[in-house]
Amino acid sequence: MKALFLGSIGTLSDTSELQREAFNAAFREHGLDWHWDRDAYRDMLRVAGGRRRIEAQAEAEGVEVDATAVHATKSRLFQEMLDAGRAEARPGIRELIETARDDGMLLGLVTTTSKGNVNALLGGLDLSPDSFDVVVTRDNVTEPKPDPECYAHAAGALGAETKACIAIEDNADGVRAALAAGTTCYAWPNENTTDHDFSGATMAGRDICRTIFGARAA
Known part of the structure; x- marks a missing residue:
């Protein structure tokens, strides 16, 4: 990975x-x-x-x-x-970021929402854009998900092949985009997407860090 x-x-x-x-x-x-x-x-x-x-x-x-x-x-x-501080980090996401860094992995945030939304959320969670080696927003692509363009762009920016990467997605179109790019995908639904069709993705449990990194997350 x-x-x-x-x-x-x-x-x-x-x-x-x-x-x-x-x-x-x-x-x-x-x-x-x-x-x-x-x-x-x-x-x-x-x-x-x-x-x-x-x-x-x-x-x-x-x-x-x-x-x-x-x-x-x-x-x-x-x-x-x-x-106004109304957002909270999902349980385990900070641990996941830290474990990935400790494991020597590059990190990307790959979304097709606006740069303004991304910056506002990162600020609200007290996360810096510098936490990621690449951040993809709507400004970087011509097509939204499920088009795989965003993943191809992110991998290219890191000098990686999409098949050498792992994606985590919380909705069906995101999963489709990752899989279309040839990227291994874990589905981590939120409360409003639990009934989506995540075919082709590995379902993640509540402990996303342990799902990805197993014993190394302990």
Whole structure:
């Protein structure tokens, strides 16, 4: 194993409910009579990309919506929540990062969310971007997950082959992206993605560090 890739900000912190709250607040700001309850949002998380979810909602409602503007408002509200300290690191993730470093592995954060969201979350968790040897955001790719471009970009930046890397993902599109890149993938669902189809990935237990590193994590 040459590199360990954390495949979304959701692998660092389970932010799905904060994001749902931000979406609903953004809808109100834009005068939209929409409310995504938890069950509906769980289904939406099967497809990556918040703007795409807004566009799908508008199409289903038969209305025209500036999805880019609504999504920008959602991102602002979400980042304000992170700045206010409302996110917590997922149990075991700090240990995982430390163990990977001790094991001589390169580390990457490979997401197709915005750089603003990434920086806000890292700041909220008191993690520096320097914790990672490569950080991939929406700015670095032309296609979101499940396209494997983000993984090819991350591996290339580290001078590694994708097949020599391990990815950890918390959602189905992320798993598909990693597997399409030829990267071994561990699925580590959050509370809203436990029923996703993680075919092809190894399911991780609650102790993600022990899942990856076994006795070395003890």
